[in-house]
Amino acid sequence: DQQVKQNSPSLSVQEGRISILNCDYTNSMFDYFLWYKKYPAEGPTFLISISSIKDKNEDGRFTVFLNKSAKHLSLHIVPSQPGDSAVYFCAASDNNNDMRFGAGTRLTVKP
Amino acid sequence: ETGVTQTPRHLVMGMTNKKSLKCEQHLGHNAMYWYKQSAKKPLELMFVYNFKEQTENNSVPSRFSPECPNSSHLFLHLHTLQPEDSALYLCASSQDGGGGNYGYTFGSGTRLTVV
Numbered sequence: 001d002q003q004v005k006q007n008s009p010s011l012s013v014q015e016g017r018i019s020i021l022n023c024d025y026t027n028s029m030f031d032y033f034l035w036y037k038k039y040p041a042e043g044p045t046f047l048i049s050i051s052s053i054k055d056k057n058e059d060g061r062f063t064v065f066l067n068k069s070a071k072h073l074s075l076h077i078v079p080s081q082p083g084d085s086a087v088y089f090c091a092a093s094d095n096n097n098d099m100r101f102g103a104g105t106r107l108t109v110k111p
Numbered sequence: 112e113t114g115v116t117q118t119p120r121h122l123v124m125g126m127t128n129k130k131s132l133k134c135e136q137h138l139g140h141n142a143m144y145w146y147k148q149s150a151k152k153p154l155e156l157m158f159v160y161n162f163k164e165q166t167e168n169n170s171v172p173s174r175f176s177p178e179c180p181n182s183s184h185l186f187l188h189l190h191t192l193q194p195e196d197s198a199l200y201l202c203a204s205s206q207d208g209g210g211g212n213y214g215y216t217f218g219s220g221t222r223l224t225v226v
Contacts, residue, residue, distance in 0.1 A: 002153060004153065009151065034214055036214075036217075041120075041219065042219050042220075043115070043117075043201055043203075043217030043218050043219045043220050044154075044201070044215075044217045045217070046214035046215070046216070049214060089154065098144070098156055098159055098167060099156075099215060100153070100156075101146075101153045101154035102153055103151060103152055103153045104153075
């Protein structure tokens with residue numbers, strides 16, 4: 001049962017433009033949502049998170065939006081940079097259970 | 112250095128071999144995890160250890176056997192694996208043990224190929 005879904009396996013954007021990565025979930029008990037970034041030959045690294053009591057969290061160029069009614073969250077990167085090229089994983093947890101991950105979206109930022 | 116170290120980075124083994132993956136964290140975390148990453152699939156949670164006690168075994172075949180001798184070390188013992196077990200095996204640790212808002216710290220993974 002895949003509780004966290006990233007339906008776009010890949011995304012390509014031009015440097016300087018906005019990157020929008022999407023994620024959907026099915027478990028209404030999730031109360032924390034996280035984004036991880038993974039470069040080749042490295043493990044995922046924590047990028048940004050949001051609690052279910054908020055609908056937006058911003059950290060520099062990265063903003064995560066949460067729409068609880070739609071069970072949808074998105075990660076916005078603006079402006080996108082070539083160094084942002086990586087695989088981005090969406091993850092979710094409730095406080096009593098372990099984290100569930102999506103399949104990832106490969107972002108390519110072209111110079 | 113991420114604080115979570117996995118060895119070896121790459122491993123090729125035959126189906127009759129026995130090998131072990133090692134994970135070590137120096138972050139003072141109290142929970143450790145094994146995840147499997149196959150191509151184009153979500154990260155699959157395999158095992159969870161919280162304060163050295165196994166709290167979750169996510170229906171993993173018995174050919175995978177975890178061991179957590181202390182809160183800083185985690186092993187995954189492998190025997191009689193199948194080619195479909197070829198994947199990237201990731202170790203992670205966390206402070207709260209329950210997911211939450213703190214995130215996990217991952218190691219770089221062991222790329223396993225079963226031939």
